[in-house]
Amino acid sequence: MAERIPTRLGDGSLVHMTRGEIEADLHDGTEAAARRAKVEPLGEDELDHLLDIFTSPARFSAVDIGHExxxxxxxxxxxxxxxxxxxxxxxxxxxxxxxxxxxxxxxxxxxxxxxxxxxxxxxxxxxxxxxxxxxxxxxxxxxxxxxxxxxxxxxxxxxxxxxxxxxxxxxxxxxxxxxxxxxxxxxxxxxxxxxxxxxxxxxxxxxxxxxxxxxxxxxxxxxxxxxxxxxxxxxxxxxxxxxxxxxxxxxxxxxxxxxxxxxxxxxxxxxxxPAVNVNTTRSVAWNVARACTLVKPVTAEATIPVHMNAGMGVGGVPMTPYAPVDATSRVSRALVDILGLDGL
Missing domain, CATH: 3.20.20 (TIM Barrel)
Structure with missing residues (x-):
């Protein structure tokens, strides 16, 4: 039986998903955004990186030193x-x-x-x-x-x-x-x-x-x-x-x-x-893949600093007053790593 990994839904609820289920959600999230906004979906290397972030057993995730x-x-x-x-x-x-x-x-x-x-x-x-x-x-x-x-x-x-x-x-x-x-x-x-x-x-x-x-x-x-x-x-x-x-x-x-x-x-x-609202019934991984897809064209073109909205209910952060740190840290790292943001 495949290992079930603890992760979160968009309302902050703790759920357990297999690596394959998280990977499927990442693909579904980027494809949903690409269809609606008529933009390119994330590449396989980007999806692989997101998969590593959301399947890590660590309580907390962070950007590499020097990428703050x-x-x-x-x-x-x-x-x-x-x-x-x-x-x-x-x-x-x-x-x-x-x-x-x-x-x-x-x-x-x-x-x-x-x-x-x-x-x-x-x-x-x-x-x-x-x-x-x-x-x-x-x-x-x-x-x-x-x-x-x-x-x-x-x-x-x-x-x-x-x-x-x-x-x-x-x-x-x-x-x-x-x-x-x-x-x-x-x-x-x-x-x-x-x-x-x-x-x-x-x-x-x-x-x-x-x-x-x-x-x-x-x-x-x-x-x-x-x-x-x-x-x-x-x-x-x-x-x-x-x-x-x-x-x-x-x-x-x-x-x-x-x-x-x-x-x-x-x-x-x-x-x-930029702000991307969260679907509370889908996983945080799905929401982050969707958010990254919608905002990636922004950071590719921007001539002013881009500080993504990453708070309660936007940017992939769960819609709950006190979002769990395992979710917020993964969301923040994913947005910075994939989008090359100037800030949050």
């Missing part, structure tokens, strides 16, 4: 001890973070605007106490501007009714409000001395959300040429909630990671964070 990458943390510090500045120091000194991020628990630029002065004081205090670069981060979160939470009509209600033009107009109205809030925060962060902004989970509400992020990124780049902008995506494909929006003549709806990279580069971003 930058760790940029969105939402660093978990508010566990209600001392946000101290938690940033802990992330820097003990967790090995190379870039930390000041953030608000209500993680959207709409909410941040209401407490901006307090957030900038926290940012200033963090800058005084740390050595590594410090970003300020939040989600664009376009949906916050729709009724009942915001002033714009709710396009998620209009679309099922077939009121397409009204839904598109509502998203465009919300975009203007979002861009104003993001720019307001950007000006404050620059004045406070931040090293950059993180537009995290961009395009979560679709192509209008993404376009607003690109517009503000370009505005920041033109006004503050040396200021960092990291754009971390919400998903491997941009949803066409509007469907007709373009950036520099290219439609945003339906963009896979390579198209997203080209858009954020054109807008002037300094770090790109």
């Amino acid at each position: 990458v930058v760790l940029s943390i969105d939402g660093s510090g978990n508010r566990d001890i209600n001392a946000p500045v101290l938690e940033q120091i802990v992330y820097q000194n003990h967790h090995g973070a190379d870039i930390v991020e000041v953030w608000n628990s209500d993680y959207s630029y709409k909410a941040v605007k209401t407490v901006l002065s307090f957030q900038m004081q926290e940012l200033k205090d963090t800058l005084l106490q740390t050595v590594v670069p410090v970003h300020y981060g939040a989600m664009p979160d376009l949906g916050r501007y729709s009724q009942p939470d915001g002033p714009a009509p709710n396009w998620s209600q209009l679309l099922p009714q077939g009121r397409i033009d009204e839904a598109r107009a509502a998203q465009e109205e919300a975009m203007a409000l979002l861009e104003a809030d993001m720019w307001h925060t950007a000006e404050a962060a620059v004045a406070t001395g931040a090293d950059g902004l993180d537009f995290d989970t961009a395009a979560a509400a679709g192509d209008a959300d993404f376009l607003a992020t690109l517009h503000v990124t370009r505005r920041i780049r033109d006004a503050f040429p040396d200021f960092g902008v990291e754009i971390g995506m919400a998903s491997e494909m941009v949803l066409g909630m509007h469907g007709q929006l373009e950036y520099e003549g290219v439609r945003l709806a339906g963009q896979w990671p390579l198209g997203q990279l080209r858009a954020v580069t054109a807008a002037g971003a300094t770090i790109f964070g």
Whole structure:
């Protein structure tokens, strides 16, 4: 009987699979991604390397010495001890973070605007106490501007009714409000001395959300040429909630990671964070093979640093609040080894 190897599903559950089953999952994952995104599947040597990683009996896996990458943390510090500045120091000194991020628990630029002065004081205090670069981060979160939470009509209600033009107009109205809030925060962060902004989970509400992020990124780049902008995506494909929006003549709806990279580069971003959502019912090996396949064209073409999103439910990391280290270490090593990432 073939040896059954302990491994994980996308929800973090411990399962046991044979080497042959893990190998089959790796092939299935890369082929699934290649079919959907119309990209090349991983090569046999890459799949063999992934197989070695996921069949190793070791508790922990890691890249080789000299192949370490930058760790940029969105939402660093978990508010566990209600001392946000101290938690940033802990992330820097003990967790090995190379870039930390000041953030608000209500993680959207709409909410941040209401407490901006307090957030900038926290940012200033963090800058005084740390050595590594410090970003300020939040989600664009376009949906916050729709009724009942915001002033714009709710396009998620209009679309099922077939009121397409009204839904598109509502998203465009919300975009203007979002861009104003993001720019307001950007000006404050620059004045406070931040090293950059993180537009995290961009395009979560679709192509209008993404376009607003690109517009503000370009505005920041033109006004503050040396200021960092990291754009971390919400998903491997941009949803066409509007469907007709373009950036520099290219439609945003339906963009896979390579198209997203080209858009954020054109807008002037300094770090790109592709995201590939996890299928919780498939193995971590399957999810990693799929993620690597979708992002490999990005690292082959990128002219700005690529920091893959590798957190809860993205990049192959299990969808669970405290992902097991046997899974996260294998995922991180696999992404770095196969993709040649600049960071995570």
